[in-house]
Amino acid sequence: MTTPTQDEQPTTTYEQAREELAEVVRRLEAGGLTLEESLALWERGEQLAELCQHWLDRARERLAAAAPADSPQ
Numbered sequence: 001m002t003t004p005t006q007d008e009q010p011t012t013t014y015e016q017a018r019e020e021l022a023e024v025v026r027r028l029e030a031g032g033l034t035l036e037e038s039l040a041l042w043e044r045g046e047q048l049a050e051l052c053q054h055w056l057d058r059a060r061e062r063l064a065a066a067a068p069a070d071s072p073q
């Protein structure tokens with residue numbers, strides 16, 4: 001999975017990505033995985049973290065665009 005560009009909408013919602021990321025963290029913290037499994041989970045976690053950050057950045061942009069401009073006093 002690649003991080004969407006600024007104008008693209010990812011196919012996973014923020015909530016889905018956040019929940020999957022939480023599950024990745026739980027599995028890594030539980031241990032008992034092979035090195036290869038741990039690395040694959042870590043890489044997936046990095047992708048999900050980037051996706052969550054993308055959603056948060058887009059939300060900030062939308063809020064900033066919707067906020068009334070400060071009027072000079």
